[in-house]
Amino acid sequence: MTAFAPDSIVLNRKLPLWYQVSQSLRASILGRTPEAPLRLPTEEQLALHYGVSVLTMRQALKELEDEGLISRHRRRGTFIEPSAERGAPVRLLGSVDAIVAQQSGMRTELLSHGEGPAPADVAAYFPGLAEVATYHRLRGDEQTGEPTNHARNYVRPDVAARIDPADLERWPMTKVLRDVVRLRISRITDTVEARLADPETATLLQVPLLSPILHYTGVTYDEDGEVLDVARIHYRGDRFSFTVTLDAH
Secondary structure: OOOOOOOOOOOOOOOOHHHHHHHHHHHHHHOOOOOOOOEOOOHHHHHHHHOOOHHHHHHHHHHHHHHOOEEEEOOOEEEEOOOOOOOOOEEEOOOHHHHHHHHOOOEEEEEEEEEEOOOHHHHOOOOOOOOEEEEEEEEEOOOOOOEEEEEEEEEOHHHHOOOOHHHHHOOOHHHHHHHHOOOOEEEEEEEEEEEEOOHHHHHHHOOOOOOEEEEEEEEEEEOOOOEEEEEEEEEEOOOOOEEEOOOOO
């Protein structure tokens, strides 16, 4: 039986290895194509793939099992759950793969894209640019089709020229920038705040006007400290929560 092939990552030794592996594998699982196999490689094969110990790999798999994304069966192996919950709480711990995992595994529709002036608060991230490229997407639950969030990404025109819009209906922007366009991301800053749904958000997410939503802003920087992408995402407040863990060591 053919096994599922996860993406590869470069591990950051400043963060727990099991966490980085779990988030990378989580992103691969949620971003898989419908025809991808459900059976995962063995613990030993996955450990070799990620360059970690079997014990670290086991801890990473337990995280995904606790989340309900995989099931483990003695003698049979480890399998992806076809009906895994897509709106589970997200644990952010300073990893780019955590951001990819957060945004993966949803049905995505590209509503519009083009170039034009950025909103004033976004334009401040792109000094000297009269216009930026904007991508507007609506994401929904794969099983029910229920809308869960809508996102606008503001990207430098020189970067946008290298993006195939079709890729944004398959993968999160962070994954496209890093793994498709092959840009080196140095850091992402995240801000999450509570807001009330405006008319556009209420209509797109099918929630009452002024109902609570989570408003996420993510700013992605390259190695030179230049902004590659500013993401503004509105999440349904009844479907998402964010957990941030700080490592004191």
